[in-house]
Amino acid sequence: MARERVPVVAGWFGGEGEEFRLTGTRCRSCEAVFFPREDAFCRNPECGGRELDEVPLARRGRVWSYTDGRYRPPAPYVCDPEREWQPYTLVAVELAAERMVVLGQAAPGVGVADLAVGMEVELVPGVLNEDEEHLWMTWHWRPVTEGAL
Amino acid sequence: MSDDVAVLGVGMHPWGKWGRRFTEYGVVAARAALADAGIDWRAVQSVVGAETVRGGYPGYVAGASIAQALGWQGARVTSVYAACASGAQAIGTARAQILAGLADVVLVVGADAAPKGFFAPAGGDRPDDPDWLRFRVLGATNPAYFGLYARRRIAVHGDTPEDFAQVKVKNAAAGSLNPNARYRARVSAEDVARSPVVADPLRLLDICATSDGAAALVLSGLDFAHSHGVSEPVRIRAVSTVTPRYPRTELDLPDIATDSAAAAAPPGLGLRPSIAAAAYEEAGTGPEDLDVAEVYDLSTALELQWYEDLGLCPAGDGAKLLREGATSLGGRIPVNPSGGLASFGEAVPAQAIAQVCELTWQLRGRAGDRQVAGASCGISVNQGLFGHGSAVIAVR
Numbered sequence: 001m002a003r004e005r006v007p008v009v010a011g012w013f014g015g016e017g018e019e020f021r022l023t024g025t026r027c028r029s030c031e032a033v034f035f036p037r038e039d040a041f042c043r044n045p046e047c048g049g050r051e052l053d054e055v056p057l058a059r060r061g062r063v064w065s066y067t068d069g070r071y072r073p074p075a076p077y078v079c080d081p082e083r084e085w086q087p088y089t090l091v092a093v094e095l096a097a098e099r100m101v102v103l104g105q106a107a108p109g110v111g112v113a114d115l116a117v118g119m120e121v122e123l124v125p126g127v128l129n130e131d132e133e134h135l136w137m138t139w140h141w142r143p144v145t146e147g148a149l
Numbered sequence: 150m151s152d153d154v155a156v157l158g159v160g161m162h163p164w165g166k167w168g169r170r171f172t173e174y175g176v177v178a179a180r181a182a183l184a185d186a187g188i189d190w191r192a193v194q195s196v197v198g199a200e201t202v203r204g205g206y207p208g209y210v211a212g213a214s215i216a217q218a219l220g221w222q223g224a225r226v227t228s229v230y231a232a233c234a235s236g237a238q239a240i241g242t243a244r245a246q247i248l249a250g251l252a253d254v255v256l257v258v259g260a261d262a263a264p265k266g267f268f269a270p271a272g273g274d275r276p277d278d279p280d281w282l283r284f285r286v287l288g289a290t291n292p293a294y295f296g297l298y299a300r301r302r303i304a305v306h307g308d309t310p311e312d313f314a315q316v317k318v319k320n321a322a323a324g325s326l327n328p329n330a331r332y333r334a335r336v337s338a339e340d341v342a343r344s345p346v347v348a349d350p351l352r353l354l355d356i357c358a359t360s361d362g363a364a365a366l367v368l369s370g371l372d373f374a375h376s377h378g379v380s381e382p383v384r385i386r387a388v389s390t391v392t393p394r395y396p397r398t399e400l401d402l403p404d405i406a407t408d409s410a411a412a413a414a415p416p417g418l419g420l421r422p423s424i425a426a427a428a429y430e431e432a433g434t435g436p437e438d439l440d441v442a443e444v445y446d447l448s449t450a451l452e453l454q455w456y457e458d459l460g461l462c463p464a465g466d467g468a469k470l471l472r473e474g475a476t477s478l479g480g481r482i483p484v485n486p487s488g489g490l491a492s493f494g495e496a497v498p499a500q501a502i503a504q505v506c507e508l509t510w511q512l513r514g515r516a517g518d519r520q521v522a523g524a525s526c527g528i529s530v531n532q533g534l535f536g537h538g539s540a541v542i543a544v545r
């Protein structure tokens with residue numbers, strides 16, 4: 001039986017394939033954008049709005065910085081303690097229209113040597129961890145292949 | 150200045166890793182500070198504890214636990230938690246009580262017994278906690294954020310891993326002179342380069358450890374100090390505990406994203422420079438008045454950032470200031486003459502208080518081999534996760 005695909009956090013991303021996006025919210029009064037989403041109130045001190053709508057964030061951005069995790073992080077990060085630790089790469093990405101920086105893991109196989117500050121990256125769906133019944137889904141950043149649209 | 154408070158006494162339990170109860174460390178530090186002040190514990194009217202929170206329970210309920218360990222004597226009690234900034238908030242609380250006339254003599258204590266390895270959030274399934282989320286979704290440890298900042302400095306300012314290593318070399322040299330430091334061996338740039346990478350580009354010796362330790366202060370009003378026979382006490386002239394301004398455009402622990410600056414212009418100053426600016430304004434001083442600084446070197450690269458955020462040099466010139474030797478003992482503005490977190494490791498609720506202990510010894514001219522000659526004005530600065538600013542300016 002196929003395992004169920006479950007987002008690691010509900011409501012933070014959605015869409016399939018090319019349409020995959022992080023999901024933020026935008027204040028109806030001042031147009032401030034929030035990710036992770038704020039649903040109850042706007043955090044702009046000039047505003048005080050209470051009505052926010054879902055908004056997809058840009059699919060592409062530029063690398064603000066990056067690093068990796070050479071040692072196994074503690075729980076609640078999920079990993080198999082029996083298996084040798086495989087470092088993962090973290091990328092902080094600047095989204096031009098939203099003027100914000102969003103962290104994410106890099107797609108599998110992307111190491112720090114493959115990245116540079118300012119490089120264009122795009123959002124892709126990825127699997128954070130799996131168990132017998134679920135694939136826990138997340139977002140990954142991946143360098144934009146040269147020439148690709 | 151009528152808004153100054155006096156530092157009557159300072160005390161520490163040396164930093165290390167023994168796994169004993171935090172109250173044991175706290176009592177040693179508190180008794181040392183009381184002895185230094187010449188104040189009987191039973192005469193203390195208020196005790197303020199800087200606390201830590203582990204395992205989802207504020208189990209180290211600091212003020213009362215320390216008061217109980219010292220022997221209940223009925224003093225007013227306060228416990229504050231602001232992550233790494235807990236100690237500054239404890240000092241700020243004590244100062245407010247003194248200036249409001251609620252107490253003449255206040256004991257401030259921070260003590261911690263740190264767990265092994267990475268700091269981790271409380272357990273359970275808690276997706277409403279940003280600290281829990283960054284570990285669950287990203288595995289983003291504290292050093293991961295330090296690595297991001299360090300890489301950014303390399304890209305934007307041209308810093309090198311060698312520059313970062315030289316911060317460790319400098320701080321280890323100062324720490325080798327400090328009997329309260331946990332790490333007292335000198336370290337070479339080669340030692341740093343040989344240590345394993347933890348979070349690229351940072352290596353083990355670029356990142357501060359987590360430690361057990363305790364620090365305490367006895368604070369009073371100036372009138373009390375004078376009547377107690379202390380004519381020229383070290384005085385605390387400013388305590389900055391500011392928060393960020395929206396939109397916050399610098400990625401900070403434990404956040405997964407910054408605020409968006411699309412709909413509102415970012416503030417003129419980010420959090421770190423605003424921490425210093427608030428302290429300078431309150432004290433009526435500026436970076437040019439400083440003789441010594443204690444900054445929160447969670448990583449070597451972060452120390453360079455603090456140089457710029459304190460205004461010791463223009464943005465991007467932190468590594469240049471270091472290379473010139475300005476921030477070494479004997480330099481123009483020695484930074485972390487205590488040895489810093491590089492030599493202590495972090496004992497979270499004690500650390501900001503320990504910084505003020507060092508400033509006090511420096512301003513008294515009692516810092517021994519690590520004395521900054523003629524120091525009369527010093528600043529300590531740090532930042533607690535979730536947006537807690539922390540700085541103290543002390544003068545003599």
Ligand SMILES: [Zn+2]
Binds near residue numbers: 027031032
């Ligand atoms: Zn709004």
